[in-house]
Amino acid sequence: MIPYGRQNISDDDIAAVVDVLRSEWLTQGPGIASFEQAVAAACQAQHAVAVSNATAALHIACLALDVGPGDLVWTSPNTFVASANCARYCGADVDFVDIDPQTLNISVERLAEKLALARLAGRLPKVVIPVHFSGRSCDMRAIGQLAREYGFRVIEDASHAVGASHEGVPVGACQYSDVTVFSFHPVKIITTGEGGMLLSNDPALAKRLVRLRTHGIAQGSDEMVSTPQGPWEYQQIELGFNYRMTNLQAALGQSQLARLPQFIARRRELVRQYHELLADLPIVLPQPSEESAWHLYPIRVAAERRLEVFSRLRAADVWVQVHYIPVHTQPYYRNLGFKTGDFPEAEHYFAEAFSLPLFYDLTDEEQQCVVELLREALS
Template identity: 60%
Template structure:
């Protein structure tokens, strides 16, 4: 049986394991000192004032929307080339979601399409309350331009940076919220660093941070200043809002805190792998990822696009042939607006043509720090073979 080379894989060291064991032997498994230590580590790294750790990036997106006041009668825009969570978080709030087509080179939200759509929305009085650009594959969106449009049209910004921790935009760390209200990271096992499951919302706004901290833990406060009356005793707490159980555990945070020590090393290794792919794939009938000069990508994913007219085979044939040969390729992502649930909301094929064209050609090749040169050579050799059929 062929051993599959996965498209992504966590890198767990002895130090990571020891960090988790230390928590297992401590007095705290859930809410202890590791969570705030991890929050401070990420906030310090990014240059944001606050980090709010939660049990997933989906949870972080949800409470970010709620903290910005998203609710019924509001509209939020995002990109169709993302995981469904980027759009679902809007629907959780009872708001409407809409999509802005992608840029054909970066695969991120197109600033040109965004500007056009905003101009139209202004005429009809249905401007978005929030826009959620997604840093696909770890490459940041054109945040300065999106931020300038937010000033012009009055919307808030949540950066979905689930793929992008460790990356930079214009020389500064992604997550510093210079061009956004809130930035969200994911720590799923295939991401840049992992806490097994987990996410974090970054902000420089103390009020937004306080609101998200409240919402992640049932809407419960122990702060006397937030209570409606004097506490009944030292045991007392009050639920002052309808929150959720979105907390991260100390076990997860300890793993994340340990992984942060190697974040820059992980991203540098991904860049070395990407550069080697670029070189090895130069003569194949594929389009390799274009990197904007303003960006230093986290390189969570390495996505190629097939030149199908030169290949002769179909997208599916190439994908299945790669999988059959032990190359664990994947596809990121199916355009969200084409999912049956979203079709039920009225979206149809043809709504975001660039996103749909991307979907017809895209394949994510294996990309993770532990990928060896021999494994990478195999990926390229098999790709060469299947595209030459």
């Protein structure tokens, strides 16, 4: 079987984890801070906060920006449900902004139009969560300009985009956002098994994120509301969560991070080859990008043929996948009042799309096999 995505684990990765297993630090330990510092340095950010997964990261990012009942958060409908659910966890309302049909990211034009109408209605979003779909950065400069004009905060959902860049700067530098979120799920660019990371250039925000990942407990006497009675004392000063990453995960992540350029180079090579091999087929290929991390390689076929072609590839053990069912069409969000037709570009894309296998260990021969099977399915 050829999956759509798969991790690569090296002997060095295994050795890094074994070293932790033989140490005194399995859960919390010095490896977490080391991994955070390494990610921050790689992304040119001031602060990094490791957590148990990217959903947890999105959740506490919203909390750290004081999202709560009565607030409004906007995101893309072309994403996994976590990008919207994080605001619902905080009791906030959610809305969506349709996508650009070329980049498949949130449309800056639609965002600007919607913001202008929202200002007239007196119902502007508190936070906008642009999603870097498939590893390609949204137009963050334009989104940042709109954030300054309309006064909303920005959380970059860069779960797909570890190792990507935007205008020559690493995604995660937070040039135009308050927080960036990464995912380290096994099908992503690098993995910690499960895990996530938040990056920010705001020291107060970073401190609060650290507190929220650990039950809301103050990490030092400067955060405590009263003078500690002894070195044993800890004070919970707000409601937080157990969203911590383990030392084992951090060791794997830091080892994987050392190979990030290698992972990205191979993914980009495979993408260039897909573009060449598929150029003559009756499909729509993703827009080229030399800055994308290329977590996914989504193609589009005629909607009336999507199920047939998808099924033929699956039957041949090419495990293609659809990314994503538009969030607003999920039953939970339909119950909130959303309906088919609300975001037509995202729905049109979904009706035609599926992702071809793309991962570091995909061989040229396997890629050629995928292409030949797709060619047969389309013929």
